[in-house]
Amino acid sequence: MSRPGTLRMLTRDVGAALSFGFVALVVLAAILAPWIAPRDPYATDLLAIMQPPGGDYLWGTDGQGRDILSRCIFGLQVTLFMGLVSLIAGGVIGAAVGFAAAFYRRLDGVLMRLMDILLSFPAILFGLALAAIFGPGLTSVIIALSIATVPLMARIVRGAALVVMGQDYIEAARATGMSDARLVWRHVAPNCLSPIFVFSTLRLGQVILLGSALSFLGLGAQAPVAELGAMAAQGRNFLFIAPHISVIPSLAIFAVVLAFNVLGDALRDALDPRLRI
Amino acid sequence: MILRAENLAKHFAAPGGLVRAVDGVSFTLARGETLALVGESGCGKSTTARLVLRLIEPSAGQVAFDGEDITTLPPNRLKPFRRRAQIVFQDPYASLNPRLRVGDTIQEPMRVHGLGSAAEQRARVQELLALVGLAPFHAQRYPHEFSGGQRQRIGIARALAVQPDLVVCDEPVSALDVSIQAQVVNLLKDLQQRFGLSYLFIAHDLGVVKHMADRVAVMYLGKIVELAEKRTLFANPRHPYTRALLAAIPHPDPALRGRVKPLGGDLPSPLNPPPGCRFHTRCAFATELCRREEPALVDGVACHHTAELPPLDMAYAGGLSETATRRLARYAQAAGQRN
Numbered sequence: 314m315s316r317p318g319t320l321r322m323l324t325r326d327v328g329a330a331l332s333f334g335f336v337a338l339v340v341l342a343a344i345l346a347p348w349i350a351p352r353d354p355y356a357t358d359l360l361a362i363m364q365p366p367g368g369d370y371l372w373g374t375d376g377q378g379r380d381i382l383s384r385c386i387f388g389l390q391v392t393l394f395m396g397l398v399s400l401i402a403g404g405v406i407g408a409a410v411g412f413a414a415a416f417y418r419r420l421d422g423v424l425m426r427l428m429d430i431l432l433s434f435p436a437i438l439f440g441l442a443l444a445a446i447f448g449p450g451l452t453s454v455i456i457a458l459s460i461a462t463v464p465l466m467a468r469i470v471r472g473a474a475l476v477v478m479g480q481d482y483i484e485a486a487r488a489t490g491m492s493d494a495r496l497v498w499r500h501v502a503p504n505c506l507s508p509i510f511v512f513s514t515l516r517l518g519q520v521i522l523l524g525s526a527l528s529f530l531g532l533g534a535q536a537p538v539a540e541l542g543a544m545a546a547q548g549r550n551f552l553f554i555a556p557h558i559s560v561i562p563s564l565a566i567f568a569v570v571l572a573f574n575v576l577g578d579a580l581r582d583a584l585d586p587r588l589r590i
Numbered sequence: 591m592i593l594r595a596e597n598l599a600k601h602f603a604a605p606g607g608l609v610r611a612v613d614g615v616s617f618t619l620a621r622g623e624t625l626a627l628v629g630e631s632g633c634g635k636s637t638t639a640r641l642v643l644r645l646i647e648p649s650a651g652q653v654a655f656d657g658e659d660i661t662t663l664p665p666n667r668l669k670p671f672r673r674r675a676q677i678v679f680q681d682p683y684a685s686l687n688p689r690l691r692v693g694d695t696i697q698e699p700m701r702v703h704g705l706g707s708a709a710e711q712r713a714r715v716q717e718l719l720a721l722v723g724l725a726p727f728h729a730q731r732y733p734h735e736f737s738g739g740q741r742q743r744i745g746i747a748r749a750l751a752v753q754p755d756l757v758v759c760d761e762p763v764s765a766l767d768v769s770i771q772a773q774v775v776n777l778l779k780d781l782q783q784r785f786g787l788s789y790l791f792i793a794h795d796l797g798v799v800k801h802m803a804d805r806v807a808v809m810y811l812g813k814i815v816e817l818a819e820k821r822t823l824f825a826n827p828r829h830p831y832t833r834a835l836l837a838a839i840p841h842p843d844p845a846l847r848g849r850v851k852p853l854g855g856d857l858p859s860p861l862n863p864p865p866g867c868r869f870h871t872r873c874a875f876a877t878e879l880c881r882r883e884e885p886a887l888v889d890g891v892a893c894h895h896t897a898e899l900p901p902l903d904m905a906y907a908g909g910l911s912e913t914a915t916r917r918l919a920r921y922a923q924a925a926g927q928r929n
Contacts, residue, residue, distance in 0.1 A: 480684050480685075481679040481680075481681055481684040481685035482684065482685050482686055482687045484640075484645055484677070484679070485677060485679065485685055485745070485748065486687075486698075487645055488643055488645060488672060488675075488676060488677045489672060489676075489698065489699040489702050489703075489752070490668060490669045490671075490672025490673065490702060490703070491698070491702040495702070499687075499690070499698070500687050500690075503687075503689040503690075504687070504688065504689060585689075586688065586689055586732040586734070587688055587732065587734045
């Protein structure tokens with residue numbers, strides 16, 4: 314009897330297949346931006362500012378006459394890089410802290426109080442502080458978002474790991490005399506994947522939005538770098554005359570975040586052998 | 591002697607004092623023997639099982655495995671003991687990692703102890719699957735594809751993978767259907783004979799115990815109240831609590847109902863166990879002495895008044911009551927007339 318593989322599971326449900334396709338497309342577009350963008354994202358055409366979508370410029374132009382489609386494609390690169398790097402960096406550290414707290418109960422109090430301290434600062438504040446130290450820019454934003462993700466991931470993982478560690482199969486594994494590292498890697502971590510996936514996809518959306526907010530405040534991507542959040546921010550001055558300048562990058566953020574959320578759910582199900590029938 | 595527990599105790603700190611889950615338990619287990627540990631829920635039998643395997647640290651007392659005190663060994667020197675002592679759990683749904691294929695679950699203990707090459711281990715997995723009555727292709731499946739009884743067989747195969755000497759069975763059949771219970775119990779007995787296993791068998795079903803055990807230890811509130819050969823215990827229970835437990839076994843002959851009064855009340859809290867004999871709050875024979883002094887386990891029974899207990903009509907242990915005999919005779923007669 315053959316069993317569907319992970320990829321097969323991912324493409325079985327229509328929503329999952331669509332989101333998987335869309336995310337793949339978005340990532341490809343971001344990587345291939347220099348080759349597929351129709352125009353130079355930095356070239357200004359002062360004779361064609363605030364052009365509505367359609368016409369010569371497919372998605373219109375912004376206040377300086379730059380092609381919004383090209384800027385969105387390049388912006389995707391920056392936004393995705395920022396979001397994924399900070400999610401992965403913060404997530405990995407947070408997960409390590411969470412597992413350590415659940416596994417070594419003596420460390421639990423100290424580690425989780427540290428996480429509470431981190432949790433008490435808003436991500437925007439980290440951004441401000443880091444921008445003050447390292448100067449505004451993408452690096453500061455990524456570090457700030459990573460730090461802000463650590464305590465959240467730590468809490469989620471600790472909770473999930475504590476539940477898993479109460480299961481009999483953990484005791485059985487202990488009774489075989491395996492090392493702690495093996496126990497966590499083979500038995501605890503795989504059974505914590507569901508909440509980690511759900512949280513990661515939710516968090517990716519939040520991180521992208523937070524990054525955009527920091528860019529909006531002028532702490533993140535610096536003009537003229539195309540970044541979806543910064544682009545939405547720049548369009549706010551023309552919201553009544555040319556709403557598409559803000560709306561189009563915002564829609565792009567929305568679509569990307571939504572696609573990652575749906576994909577995250579599908580991936581969680583696809584990786585669970587219990588649902589593989 | 592494969593196992594000796596000496597004054598084993600486990601106290602948990604709780605708001606309001608110490609919970610004395612296990613409070614001074616001593617017993618021995620010979621090679622190839624089955625010692626059953628029976629008692630109500632919450633009497634400390636599962637805690638005892640975990641103490642014996644040092645899955646939790648004892649508050650006092652010691653466990654000697656094959657002559658070696660394992661309670662004081664540093665964790666990094668426990669590994670040889672871990673290979674020789676394994677556990678089978680009560681809940682076959684919680685005791686298998688849902689994300690590992692069954693073959694990997696069974697192979698893992700061999701990997702941990704470096705027994706044989708990868709190919710040899712896989713061959714042994716097939717052997718073990720056959721041993722517990724499963725098919726070779728089952729190795730590729732995940733736990734959720736199996737029934738409770740099959741999962742329990744997988745748990746048993748995992749325990750046997752490292753060829754242990756001692757298997758602690760923590761209520762291995764109480765979560766299974768009655769028809770499946772018999773299969774698993776018989777499997778455990780077969781395996782014991784083939785491999786000379788010693789079982790510490792935790793149970794609350796005396797029917798299963800009667801089938802499995804060589805000796806029985808009855809626990810009440812963290813203490814052993816009676817410890818005897820199975821036959822002796824079932825034929826002549828010497829502790830009032832043991833009598834009550836035996837009387838609680840449902841009997842098919844209604845005429846025998848209610849010979850021993852069923853036990854009233856609940857198990858007192860182990861947080862503040864009653865002073866004196868812990869059973870006195872529910873014992874029909876309790877006296878002032880019982881409320882004051884704690885009886886020691888002497889000659890296999892911990893009761894002040896064991897010698898004075900009224901003789902028990904143990905007819906229900908085997909034969910039928912008079913009424914039932916008469917009734918059966920009448921049925922036979924009626925059947926004869928019809929023919």
